[in-house]
Each structure stands twice: as C-alpha cells, then as structure tokens.
Amino acid sequence: MQITEVRVYPRDEEKLKAFVTVTFDDSFVVRNLKVIQGQNGLFVAMPSRKMADGSHKDIAHPIKNEVRRMIEEKVLAAYQEKIKETPLRTEFGGGEVPATEPAKEKAKEKEEEKAKEKEEEKEEEKEKK
DSSP, rough: EEEEEEEEEEEEEEEEEEEEEEEETTEEEEEEEEEEEEETTTEEEEEEETTTOOEEEEEESSSSHHHOOOOOHHHHHHHHHHHHOOOETTTTTSSSEEEOOOHHHHHHHHHHHHHHHHHHHHHHHHHOO
C-alpha cells in the first residue's frame, strides 16, 4: 500500500495546525486526518467521531505501527512543505485555510463592495443635512 496523494489544509489555531486528506494507491481516500501540536511536537490524529460520553473514537486508523509511521512521516512532510509555500487567509472566518486565487479575488470584491457601501452611506448622510 502506497500513499499516492496528500492534501494539506492549514489552520492557524493553537493546537489544530491542519486538516489532511490522504489517498492510497490512487484508489482509497481518507479525509479529516489532523495535524496537532502536542506537548512533544506535531503528530497526526486519525479521523474520529465524538461519542455521547465525550470521548473520541477513531473512524479509520492503521492497525500496523509501520503503516502509522509511514502515514505520519508523509503527512508531516507534506504539512511542512505546505506551510512554507502557502499564505493563510482569514477573511471568511472559521479559521485559516489556504488562500486560492478565486478566494483572493472574492475577498477583494467584498472589500470593494464594503467600501462602496460606506461611500454611499456617507453621501446619503450629506444629502440629509
């Protein structure tokens, strides 16, 4: 089994540093792995579900330690590479995610729209006086 793709979605939170999607053999995808900042450095958490008692249970996880190590090595390497190359954005709330060209354009359009609205409000206030 080989990891054929790793997609990293950085976050800028105290402990949660990224969500990750891993593809195996170009055939099987596992989403919602997490890169977590722990007391002893970064580690990879498998996708999990919160149970009624407040505990978390893995949805998918490696059975063999060598597979866990392989996943962790590839994911952390991809994470380090991604944070070097990708500026983060916050303009849409909900945490930090990689900025894309369409997202940058949309953010610029929103800023321009807000500026135009403020200008129109100022004009209306002047007309009332």
